[in-house]
Amino acid sequence: MKLIYCRDCGDVVRLQRFVRMCLCGKTAGRYLEDGIHAVISEDAVPIGIDNNSLRMAVQARIAMLMVGKPIVHEAIKNNLNLTAFVCQFASPHIKTFKMAELQVEDISDVETSPSS
Numbered sequence: 230m231k232l233i234y235c236r237d238c239g240d241v242v243r244l245q246r247f248v249r250m251c252l253c254g255k256t257a258g259r260y261l262e263d264g265i266h267a268v269i270s271e272d273a274v275p276i277g278i279d280n281n282s283l284r285m286a287v288q289a290r291i292a293m294l295m296v297g298k299p300i301v302h303e304a305i306k307n308n309l310n311l312t313a314f315v316c317q318f319a320s321p322h323i324k325t326f327k328m329a330e331l332q333v334e335d336i337s338d339v340e341t342s343p344s345s
């Protein structure tokens with residue numbers, strides 16, 4: 230799973246197949262149709278979350294909720310950890326664009342992340 234981080238407003242936005250923008254509007258990005266490659270604005274910091282580690286962490290949390298108390302088994306507790314990373318500058322899966330180059334047809338699909 231790819232996300233973008235905005236160094237100006239601190240927002241983190243999950244990429245979708247339509248353009249999503251951070252709260253301040255200085256960064257944006259989207260997945261291409263293949264769902265693997267992405268385009269992001271040049272100021273966005275791309276973040277990856279290992280999908281398998283996320284799936285295992287969610288399952289561990291569900292197991293904890295079913296038991297009704299914190300997990301004490303170390304192996305299951307370790308599954309609560311996520312593997313996340315900042316993508317390399319020259320990632321073959323990510324291309325960058327200048328925000329000024331965002332096309333009108335792209336902007337019609339823009340979704341700003343909801344405030345929290």
Ligand SMILES: [Zn+2]
Pocket residue numbers: 235236237238239240251252253254255256
């Ligand atoms: Zn921002």
